[in-house]
Structures are given as structure tokens and as C-alpha cells.
Amino acid sequence: MARKIRVLVGKPGLDGHDRGAKVIARAYRDAGMEVIYSGLHRTPEELARMAVDEDVDVVALSILSGAHSTLLPKVVQCLLREKGQSSLDVLVLAGGIIPEEDIPALKAAGVDEVFGPGTSTQEIVEYTKTHLKREVA
Amino acid sequence: MRETSPTRGAGISDQLLEGILRGSRPHLARAISLVEDGAGEAVRLLSHVYKRxxxxxxxxxxxxxxxxxxxxxxxxxxxxxxxxxxxxxxxxxxxxxxxxxxxxxxxxxxxxxxxxxxxxxxxxxxxxxxxxxxxxxxxxxxxxxxxxxxxxxxxxxxxxxxxxxxxxxxxxxxxxxxxxxxxxxxxxxxxxxxxxxxxxxxxxxxxxxxxxxxxxxxxxxxxxxxxxxxxxxxxxxxxxxxxxxxxxxxxxxxxxxxxxGLLEQKARQSHLAILNEYLSLLTVEKVLESAQVDGSLERALKDLSSGNSDPLTCASELVKRHLT
Known part of the structure; x- marks a missing residue:
């Protein structure tokens, strides 16, 4: 029997818009995954702690505040520290309002993929299923 | 670095047990997943955990x-x-x-x-x-x-x-x-x-x-x-x-x-309830498994859909046949 895929849908920082995060959470649920929703206004430290305690395979971050270049690398660093790993065994995804030109730096900082407005939930779920870093079987 | 995360593979249950007793969060977190997913290594891990x-x-x-x-x-x-x-x-x-x-x-x-x-x-x-x-x-x-x-x-x-x-x-x-x-x-x-x-x-x-x-x-x-x-x-x-x-x-x-003195009595009741749960789980598994192998499950299902038997009779016969 394949094990359950667990996902943390996280809202880092100060923006209060979580419609997108909830839509993604639901899409993951409908794909048979267990989704932990962080709630609004979380710090990178809090999100990393949640990811470790909940033993998730995926951290999906939704950010619309414009602070992605500051907050997302911090989440990755906190995850590395909390997990004591030099390369993460969790997939780190980001979505929201993130300009094209900021994406290379985010990827260099350890974000695995960035999804912009208009991406279908199906595409995100497919990407997630095929890029997990831990075995599922 | 706070902790080294457990890696999968051989000896995972020993690794997790050692991590849990040492107070490592990633190890506790992974152990819970293992138990929840019903992984084979979980049985060994739990047998040690309950003693601790x-x-x-x-x-x-x-x-x-x-x-x-x-x-x-x-x-x-x-x-x-x-x-x-x-x-x-x-x-x-x-x-x-x-x-x-x-x-x-x-x-x-x-x-x-x-x-x-x-x-x-x-x-x-x-x-x-x-x-x-x-x-x-x-x-x-x-x-x-x-x-x-x-x-x-x-x-x-x-x-x-x-x-x-x-x-x-x-x-x-x-x-x-x-x-x-x-x-x-x-x-x-x-x-x-x-x-x-x-x-x-x-x-x-x-x-x-x-x-x-x-x-x-x-x-x-x-x-x-x-x-x-x-x-x-x-x-x-x-x-x-x-x-x-x-x-x-x-x-x-x-x-x-x-x-x-009710604490002790409560613990006894709770052990009985949990034992009960595992007993039902294991016996159901065992009956279904061997009933599938010798075809008696299929026969029971046919009897039920044709109206030749009832669920209680079928279940009693399956238990009699496979649990003795």
C-alpha cells in the first residue's frame, strides 16, 4: 500500500489573502493527499517547525505580499536547520504574485518550483506527484 | 544544525527508537508517519516504544x-x-x-x-x-x-x-x-x-x-x-x-x-478496548484472507446476492471454517 502524501500549505508573512491557498489545499485533498493548513501570518520559523512536526513531503507556500524574495529563502534556511539536512527531502513550492525576474534567485535559494497566476490546480497536483523527494511506495 | 533527520532503509525502526529516546523531533515525526502508514517496521518500533x-x-x-x-x-x-x-x-x-x-x-x-x-x-x-x-x-x-x-x-x-x-x-x-x-x-x-x-x-x-x-x-x-x-x-x-x-x-x-483508585481500573478498561480493536482487525484480516484463497468468500457473496443466505449465517460459517 502506498503511503499518504502529506502537504503543508503555508502562508508566510503579512498578506491576508488565503483564497488561493484554500483552493490549492482543496485540490491536494481531492487528489488524496493530507493537507495541513498553517493559517495566516506565519513566520519562516513557524512554518519550518510545522513542516518537521507534521512530517510533510511538500511545503507549498502562498505569497501575495511582494515579500517573497525575503521570506521564501528564509523558509528554506529554517527547514534545513530544523531538519539538520544539507539538501532538503521536502519539495518546496511557491505560488502567488511573483514576477518572472525574481524566479531564478528563488530557485537558486532552494525553492523547487514557482507557479504564477492562471496555473491550473491540475498542473500543480501533477507536478507535485511527480517531483516528490521521498519514496512513496 | 539541530538534528539529523532519519533516513529510510534497513534498521529504520532502531534508528527511530534511538532518536525518540534522545528527544529528536524529526525522528518522532517520522515514527508517527510510519505507524500511521501501517509500515512493517512499525510493529518492531512499537514493541520497543510501549516498554519505554x-x-x-x-x-x-x-x-x-x-x-x-x-x-x-x-x-x-x-x-x-x-x-x-x-x-x-x-x-x-x-x-x-x-x-x-x-x-x-x-x-x-x-x-x-x-x-x-x-x-x-x-x-x-x-x-x-x-x-x-x-x-x-x-x-x-x-x-x-x-x-x-x-x-x-x-x-x-x-x-x-x-x-x-x-x-x-x-x-x-x-x-x-x-x-x-x-x-x-x-x-x-x-x-x-x-x-x-x-x-x-x-x-x-x-x-x-x-x-x-x-x-x-x-x-x-x-x-x-x-x-x-x-x-x-x-x-x-x-x-x-x-x-x-x-x-x-x-x-x-x-x-x-x-x-x-479508579485510575488503575480505567487503564484496564482502556487496555481491553485497545486489545479488542486489534483482535477484530487481525481476525477480520485472517478470515477474509483465507476465505479469498479457498473461494468460500466468493460463495458467500453469491449466496447473499441470490438470497439463499443471510449475512449473519454467512459470517458465522466463515468464522467457523477459517478461525479454527
Whole structure:
């Protein structure tokens, strides 16, 4: 029997818009995954702690505040520290309002993929299923 | 670097056990997943973990959806921390019967102690298990206990009237209610109202709170006399009002269990209930497996659809055939 895929849908920082995060959470649920929703206004430290305690395979971050270049690398660093790993065994995804030109730096900082407005939930779920870093079987 | 995460592969159960006893969070987290996923290594891990239990106190929090269970749990964590106690939390939410997925949203209410090393919070999905908890709740409690938490708080799914499994695992069950959730007939029905050791009437600032309190009071008056009368604590979880009284009530109940000798009796009942659960699981598995092999399952199904037999007769025959 394949094990359950667990996902943390996280809202880092100060923006209060979580419609997108909830839509993604639901899409993951409908794909048979267990989704932990962080709630609004979380710090990178809090999100990393949640990811470790909940033993998730995926951290999906939704950010619309414009602070992605500051907050997302911090989440990755906190995850590395909390997990004591030099390369993460969790997939780190980001979505929201993130300009094209900021994406290379985010990827260099350890974000695995960035999804912009208009991406279908199906595409995100497919990407997630095929890029997990831990075995599922 | 804080901790080295466990790696998969051979010897994982020894690795996890060693990590848990050393107090490594990633190891505890991974061990819980292993147990939940029913992995083969989990059996070996648990056999060691149960011998290493330290007997933490287990408090159950149950009640209907939306009465404020998660906010109350967040408040309890704060109160226990201010007493210097470490806390493990298990929060259960339902699995979708259609996709098998789940949205575990209890963390949204956890607003304090989010990076406190003395607090560990784990969300579990029911994965089809009825009764208000996940099938592995008892095992996860054992893992947290071996890790060394002083208090373990278990929050059930939003319970209707018969999700009473929590009484098997918790020494003290807190039933959370909110004003105006039904008339006094609701209060005399069987079910979760019967299992409360402490009643927490949350949202006590809402109109109707006093009336609801009287309804619960009346119901308690009709209960058979025992050495413990469940107190009703009025709370407003979002402001913290009443939370220290709630912890006091939980502590008094615990003292009562010890002084009356009921704690031991309760433990015995809970072991019986858990044993029962595993026995049913294993016997069902065994019967179905061998009935599939020799074709008797198929024959039973045919008899049922043609109307030649009934479910009870079929089941008795299968048990007689495969369990002796």
C-alpha cells in the first residue's frame, strides 16, 4: 500500500489573502493527499517547525505580499536547520504574485518550483506527484 | 544544525527508537508517519516504544464542530506551559470518503507556543476510522509518551453524538459545548454528553449561555451518583477567560482518579478496548484472507446476492471454517 502524501500549505508573512491557498489545499485533498493548513501570518520559523512536526513531503507556500524574495529563502534556511539536512527531502513550492525576474534567485535559494497566476490546480497536483523527494511506495 | 533527520532503509525502526529516546523531533515525526502508514517496521518500533512509556497524563477534548475545541486546546497548551509542563498535541480531522485526502485545519488556531521546543503538535486524519479518532491514536500517544511529554492532549474530530472512542485513551475527557446548540432533549440523549469528566461551556459571552449551563446541570442531576460530579467551566477561549479554571478542573479530576483508585481500573478498561480493536482487525484480516484463497468468500457473496443466505449465517460459517 502506498503511503499518504502529506502537504503543508503555508502562508508566510503579512498578506491576508488565503483564497488561493484554500483552493490549492482543496485540490491536494481531492487528489488524496493530507493537507495541513498553517493559517495566516506565519513566520519562516513557524512554518519550518510545522513542516518537521507534521512530517510533510511538500511545503507549498502562498505569497501575495511582494515579500517573497525575503521570506521564501528564509523558509528554506529554517527547514534545513530544523531538519539538520544539507539538501532538503521536502519539495518546496511557491505560488502567488511573483514576477518572472525574481524566479531564478528563488530557485537558486532552494525553492523547487514557482507557479504564477492562471496555473491550473491540475498542473500543480501533477507536478507535485511527480517531483516528490521521498519514496512513496 | 539541530538534528539529523532519519533516513529510510534497513534498521529504520532502531534508528527511530534511538532518536525518540534522545528527544529528536524529526525522528518522532517520522515514527508517527510510519505507524500511521501501517509500515512493517512499525510493529518492531512499537514493541520497543510501549516498554519505554513514562505514563504521561492524557486529556481528551471533544465536542461538536465549531464549538471551539482547537482554540481551547491552544489555551490548554498555554496553561500547561505556564505550569512548566511539556505538551504533545494530537489533533484529528476527518478524511474525505471520496478522495481519501483530508484538510487538517486545527493548526490555524494554534497561535502561541508555535516554536516552543516543549510543545509538539501533530495533525492526524481519520483515514476512514469511525469513533472520532484515527485508528492509530493509541500508538501515537505511546510514541509521544516515550519521547517524554508530561501532558498529551488529544482533540477529536468535530463529534456528533456517538464519537466516544476518546474515553478509551484519555484519563480525563473534556466535552466542549457552546450555547444554544439544541434544546434540553439533546442534553439527555446518550453519547458524548455521557463521557464528559469536565464540561467546558465555551463562548460563554453569547446570549443563552446561562440557559445551556442549566440544561447541563439538569442532565448531571439525573446521573447516577458517583464520587465525581463533572464541573461545568465557563470559558471564552479567544480571550483566555476561564482557561486556568479549566486546567484546575482537569487536575482535580486527575487527583480524584488517583485517590479513588479508579485510575488503575480505567487503564484496564482502556487496555481491553485497545486489545479488542486489534483482535477484530487481525481476525477480520485472517478470515477474509483465507476465505479469498479457498473461494468460500466468493460463495458467500453469491449466496447473499441470490438470497439463499443471510449475512449473519454467512459470517458465522466463515468464522467457523477459517478461525479454527
Amino acid at each position: 512509556r513514562r505514563m504521561a497524563s492524557v486529556v481528551g477534548v471533544t465536542g461538536s464542530p465549531g464549538v471551539g475545541k482547537s482554540t481551547i486546546v491552544n489555551g490548554l497548551v498555554g496553561e500547561f506551559r505556564s505550569l512548566g509542563r511539556s505538551v504533545g498535541v494530537i489533533a484529528v480531522d476527518p478524511t474525505s470518503p471520496f478522495s481519501g485526502g483530508a484538510i487538517l485545519g486545527d493548526r490555524v488556531r494554534l497561535r502561541t507556543h508555535t516554536t516552543d521546543d516543549m510543545v509538539y503538535w501533530r495533525s492526524l486524519a481519520t483515514r476512514g476510522h469511525l469513533g472520532g479518532l484515527s485508528r492509530h491514536t493509541g500508538d501515537v500517544i505511546a510514541l509521544m509518551d516515550a519521547y517524554g511529554f508530561d501532558e498529551i492532549v488529544v482533540e477529536t474530530v468535530g463529534a456528533g453524538q456517538s464519537e466516544v472512542d476518546i474515553m478509551k485513551y484519555a484519563e480525563t475527557v473534556v466535552v466542549v459545548l457552546a450555547p444554544n446548540l439544541g434544546d434540553d432533549v439533546q442534553a439527555i440523549k446518550a453519547g458524548i454528553l455521557e463521557i464528559g469528566d469536565v464540561f467546558c461551556l465555551n463562548k460563554a459571552d453569547l446570549p443563552g449561555a446561562e440557559r445551556t449551563r442549566r440544561d447541563i446541570e439538569m442532565m448531571l442531576n439525573l446521573r447516577e451518583e458517583s464520587g465525581w460530579r463533572p464541573p461545568i467551566v465557563m470559558t471564552q477561549a479567544h480571550t483566555g477567560e476561564g482557561l486556568s479554571e479549566l486546567v484546575n478542573a482537569v487536575n482535580s479530576h486527575r487527583e480524584y482518579l488517583v485517590s479513588s
